[in-house]
Amino acid sequence: MRCLSCRRFGLSSVCATCRDLYLAPSPEIRKLPSGLRVLSLYAYEAIEPFLLTKHMPHGWFVYRLLAKAAFGALERPAGPLAAVAVDDDAGGGYSHTALLARALKSRGYRHLPGALRANNRVSYAGQPLAFRLANPRDFRYTGPAGIEAVLVDDIVTSGLTLQEAQACLQKSGVRVAGAIVLADVDREG
Ligand SMILES: [Zn+2]
Numbered sequence: 286m287r288c289l290s291c292r293r294f295g296l297s298s299v300c301a302t303c304r305d306l307y308l309a310p311s312p313e314i315r316k317l318p319s320g321l322r323v324l325s326l327y328a329y330e331a332i333e334p335f336l337l338t339k340h341m342p343h344g345w346f347v348y349r350l351l352a353k354a355a356f357g358a359l360e361r362p363a364g365p366l367a368a369v370a371v372d373d374d375a376g377g378g379y380s381h382t383a384l385l386a387r388a389l390k391s392r393g394y395r396h397l398p399g400a401l402r403a404n405n406r407v408s409y410a411g412q413p414l415a416f417r418l419a420n421p422r423d424f425r426y427t428g429p430a431g432i433e434a435v436l437v438d439d440i441v442t443s444g445l446t447l448q449e450a451q452a453c454l455q456k457s458g459v460r461v462a463g464a465i466v467l468a469d470v471d472r473e474g
Contacts, residue, residue, distance in 0.1 A: 289334050289347065298347055299335070307331060308354035315469055317444040321451050321461065325441060325469035326355040332468055336440065345379045348439070352388035355467055361393040366462060367434040368394040371450050372403040372422065385467065386437040394435070400428030401436075401450060409442075417445050424450055430458030435465050442470045 287293065288300040290307060299308070310326040317323060329336070338347040368389040370382035386396050404423040409416070428434075436450050441464070451461045 289338060298338075298343055299350060304350075304354065307335075308351065310355050310358060313469065313472060315441070315444070315471065317448055319448040319451055321436075321444075321447060322463040323441055323444065323447060323466060323469065324463060325466050325472065327468045328472035329440065329468040329470040336468060339381055339439070344381065345384060348381050348384050349388070351467055352385050356388055356392055356465075359389075359392045359465075365433065366394055367397050367428070367432050367459075368437050368465075369397055369401050369426075369428065369434045369450075369454065369459075371401060371436055371438040371446060372406070372424075373399050374402055374406075382438055385439060385465075389437065389465070397428040397434070401426050401453070409446075414443060414445075417443060422446055422449050424453035426453050426457040426459070428457075428459070433460040433462050435463050436461065438464065438466045440468050440470060441466045 286298060288295055288303055289298050290303040291300060293300055313325055315323045335347050335351055338344040368386040370386035373380050373383040383398060390396050402425050404425060405420060407420050434454060436447055438447060441447060447464050454461050
C-alpha cells in the first residue's frame with residue numbers, strides 16, 4: 286500500500302519516516318469561554334491527511350495509529366478519571382471518538398463506552414457559527430454521576446460542541462476536568 290502522507294509504497298498506511306516527521310505530538314492547551322481547558326496533541330494542518338481518512342475503510346487503522354502516537358507521552362491521571370467520547374456512536378461502522386477514548390485506557394483512564402450521544406447529528410461542515418448555534422447537538426449522558434471525567438474528541442474547531450458536552454455532563458453530576466483532542470483547527474500549523 287501507499288503511505289498516506291508521502292505516497293511511497295510500503296507495508297503500513299503511514300511509513301516510518303512520516304510517522305517520525307509528522308506524528309510526534311506537540312501538545313497545547315486552549316481555554317474555551319466556558320473555562321474548559323482543551324489539550325490538543327497536534328495542529329490540524331499538521332495531520333490533516335490522516336484525519337481525512339476518517340470515513341474511509343482504513344480510517345479505523347489510521348486513527349488507532351494516531352491515538353498511539355498522540356497519547357503515548359500523556360501523563361497518567363493522579364486519581365480516577367473517566368474518558369468520555371463526544372458522540373460515541375457506531376452508526377457509521379465504528380466510532381472514531383470511542384476508539385480514541387478506548388486508547389486512553391493504556392494511560393490509566395477509565396473508558397465509558399457509549400455514555401455521551403448526540404440527538405442531533407446535522408453536519409456543521411462549512412456552516413457559519415450562527416448555524417451551529419441554532420442547531421445544538423442536544424447531548425444525552427447515560428453514564429454514572431459523581432465521577433470526574435475528560436471529554437475526548439478528534440477535532441476541535443469553534444469549541445461549541447465541547448462546551449455543550451461539558452454542560453450536559455455537569456448537569457448530570459459529572460465533574461469535567463478538561464478535554465483531550467487530537468487536533469485543534471485554531472492552532473498554527
Ligand atoms: Zn511516508
